[in-house]
Amino acid sequence: MNQAFVLGAGIGxxxxxxxxxxxxxxVPVFHRPLITYAFxxxxxxxxxxxxxxxxxxxxAYARTFPQQSYRDVPIQFRNESPVRLETAGGIANVRDLLGNDSFLVYNGDILxxxxxxxxxxxxxxxxxLVTLALRSHGPSLHIAFDQRSCRITDIRNKLGTGDDGKYLFTGIYACDPAIHDWITPGKVESVIPIFLNMIREGAKIxxxxxxxxxxxxxxxxxAYLAAHAALNGRYGPALDPAAKIDDGAILRGTNVIGADAVIESGAQLEDTIVWPGGRVVRGAVLKRCIVRSGVTAAGIVEDADF
Structure with a gap:
């Protein structure tokens, strides 16, 4: 399977x-865009x-991928305007780009x-017709799955099977091109009702x-902060070599500081993320905060974003 549709239209x-x-x-994760990990x-x-x-x-996508490629792999972008089409509508909207071959679908906000x-x-x-990647543990266990037949049987008991689901849907799935026959072009619609209709009609999901x-x-x-804490060191150094951290700055816990970020002397950071180009001034005390690019953070602040 050599092509994938990555969902990048989320508002967040x-x-x-x-x-x-x-x-x-x-959004940057260990100094680079989250979607590049999916790629x-x-x-x-x-x-x-x-x-x-x-x-x-x-x-922002044009700025991030000016050559419309990543690691020499071509990227075709399709903007949904003025209305975001949700997952199923998004798949229908790129049917001409995907052609008649099978493809993977991958949520753009997972790591x-x-x-x-x-x-x-x-x-x-x-x-x-469709195959979902599942996990047996996680925050949202809503997929009913028969391990003997390897078939999805319900989602959140929407079909009245009495099974609320015991598996997590990872947001990654493989699709046969025939899935387009189940989706209405131009309709704003999640993929979940499509899956439920497939199950109801006996399609092989x-x-x-x-x-x-x-x-x-x-x-x-x-989750964004927790992932940085849990995965610290797995995806490179937490402190980008191009960050400017003055002598006298105090860092506690897990702090992730991007390229060209400035942490002034006397600033104190604990479990805080500073995006590339962010600044934390002298005397600031930040705990579990996120500082965006081009933004200056000051004051004594906990659990807030700049």
């Missing part, structure tokens, strides 16, 4: 004010062509290293449980 309401400056998939993951699994939908601050080969193999060998690796949904500031 739970991450405001961070997403007033960038689309959610472009790396997909490329390692054999993907050689990327399609990304955009909506909120689409020009994971689960082995994608298992998903691709399950999809190919069982001839599913499968799943595979992949508990290896880590999985993070970075849609909230709590």
């Amino acid at each position: 309401e739970r991450l405001r004010p961070l997403t007033e400056q960038l689309p959610k998939p472009l 790396d993951h997909l490329i390692a699994a054999g993907v050689s062509r990327l399609v990304v939908n955009t909506h909120h601050i689409p020009e 994971t290293d689960l082995p994608l080969k298992q998903l691709i193999t399950e999809h190919r060998e069982n001839g599913n 499968g799943g595979v449980v992949i508990d290896e690796g880590s999985w993070w949904d970075l849609g909230s500031r709590t």
Whole structure:
């Protein structure tokens, strides 16, 4: 499976004010855009062509990927304007770009290293219309899955099976091009009602449980901070070599400080993230804060964003 549709149109309401400056998939994680981790993951699994939908601050994608490529892999962007089409509508909107080949769909606000080969193999060998990558643990266990048939049987008991679900949907799934027959072009719609209709009509929608690796949904500031703390050192140094941290600055806990950020002498940081180009002035005391690019942080502040 050599192509993927990465969902980049998210507004990121739970991450405001961070997403007033960038689309959610472009917020920096260990000094680089979150979506690039998805790209790396997909490329390692054999993907050689990327399609990304955009909506909120689409020009930020043009600035981040001016050549419309990443690691020599081409990226085709499709803006949804004036209305964001949600997941199913987004898939329908890029049908011409995906053509008649199978493809992976990957949420642009997750950070994971689960082995994608298992998903691709399950999809190919069982001839599913759609195959979901699942986990048996996590924050939202809403997928009902029959391990004997490897079929999805319900979601949140919406079909009245009596099963509220015991598995997490990772936001990654493999699709046969026939999925387009189930989606109405131009309609604003989540993919979940589409999946439920498929199950109801007897279409083959499968799943595979992949508990290896880590999985993070970075849609909230709590998860964003927690992922940085848990993954510190895995994705490179927490302190970018190009950051300017004056003598006399005090750093406690896990702090992630980006390139060209300035931490003045006398500033105190604890479990705080400073994006590239952010500044923390002398006398500031920040705990569990996030400082955006080009923003100056001051004062004694806890659990707030700049």
